[in-house]
Amino acid sequence: MGPGNGPLRFGQSGEIRVTVVLPLYLGVGELQQVVTWRSDGAWKVYEEIGYQSVTGEETLWSNPGLPFEYASLYASIIQKLNDDSGAKLLGVAELDEVVSPECTRGLSRVTVRIQDASSGEIREWTRCAPGSLANLTTQGSGPDVVASRVIQAAIFVRNSTVGPEFTSTYAGSLPFRTIERSIRTGSGLVEPVHFRSGDGGACGDPPPDWTDFWGAHVEGGERSPPEVDWCTEMVLVAAVGERHEVGDSVEVRRVLSISDGTRYEVAERGPGDFCAPARRTTTPIHIVLAPRSREPINFAILPPERVPCGT
Numbered sequence: 001m002g003p004g005n006g007p008l009r010f011g012q013s014g015e016i017r018v019t020v021v022l023p024l025y026l027g028v029g030e031l032q033q034v035v036t037w038r039s040d041g042a043w044k045v046y047e048e049i050g051y052q053s054v055t056g057e058e059t060l061w062s063n064p065g066l067p068f069e070y071a072s073l074y075a076s077i078i079q080k081l082n083d084d085s086g087a088k089l090l091g092v093a094e095l096d097e098v099v100s101p102e103c104t105r106g107l108s109r110v111t112v113r114i115q116d117a118s119s120g121e122i123r124e125w126t127r128c129a130p131g132s133l134a135n136l137t138t139q140g141s142g143p144d145v146v147a148s149r150v151i152q153a154a155i156f157v158r159n160s161t162v163g164p165e166f167t168s169t170y171a172g173s174l175p176f177r178t179i180e181r182s183i184r185t186g187s188g189l190v191e192p193v194h195f196r197s198g199d200g201g202a203c204g205d206p207p208p209d210w211t212d213f214w215g216a217h218v219e220g221g222e223r224s225p226p227e228v229d230w231c232t233e234m235v236l237v238a239a240v241g242e243r244h245e246v247g248d249s250v251e252v253r254r255v256l257s258i259s260d261g262t263r264y265e266v267a268e269r270g271p272g273d274f275c276a277p278a279r280r281t282t283t284p285i286h287i288v289l290a291p292r293s294r295e296p297i298n299f300a301i302l303p304p305e306r307v308p309c310g311t
């Protein structure tokens with residue numbers, strides 16, 4: 001039912017979804033963030049960072065505690081988006097005049113989508129604004145005056161779910177994309193390494209140890225090394241050596257340009273408490289491609305993460 005057409009407001013039974021797509025590194029990469037919030041209170045957040053239209057890493061996490069604790073907040077937001085004259089999205093004709101705006105360089109593409117379970121209908125609005133999900137602002141939003149309504153709705157949802165202090169898993173990272181992720185490597189690596197060609201005229205040549213590394217990694221297989229523009233790109237590898245439980249993995253989490261060079265973060269994930277994983281020897285590895293960044297390049301090992309059983 002639509003607003004004012006019965007006891008239920010549009011979306012009162014259903015879900016709200018907010019999607020924020022932030023361009024990274026002059027648009028060659030992006031950070032995508034999605035909050036999906038159901039009327040029973042349950043919500044989840046999906047984040048994905050990528051480079052050259054290929055995913056580098058992704059995370060998914062859900063509301064802490066019991067979903068019903070967020071149900072009243074959901075109902076309050078729905079009431080605001082249906083009825084509040086200064087904040088509503090439903091029934092504002094100007095909002096429907098722009099369907100798929102082109103966002104200028106540096107601005108995020110923000111979409112608010114409401115699904116109404118009673119009618120099966122979906123309403124969706126997209127506008128542009130500065131910032132990621134963590135720091136969205138109506139200031140500078142566009143391309144029209146009513147864009148601020150869409151951005152403010154996204155902010156309402158953020159504040160009522162992840163909270164105003166939310167920080168992205170990939171905050172501050174350069175974009176990157178996965179070349180390969182595997183539970184087996186023949187490289188023999190027990191710690192992260194990187195491959196970056198020298199500066200100057202020889203930048204187009206691969207680092208001298210790259211071909212040997214790749215050959216060892218594929219254990220003599222016929223797969224050729226991936227194409228890399230060594231003048232503009234570099235390869236980062238997360239590795240930790242042997243592990244002995246099913247479910248152990250390793251990943252590059254962030255690539256940070258810092259004052260004295262570059263640091264990339266490596267996260268190891270394993271089965272959580274009370275899990276009973278099978279025994280199996282693995283050598284997990286994550287190989288990623290990122291824009292070439294300044295030397296020296298160092299890595300930081302994050303505290304181990306335990307993944308709940310069944311995820």
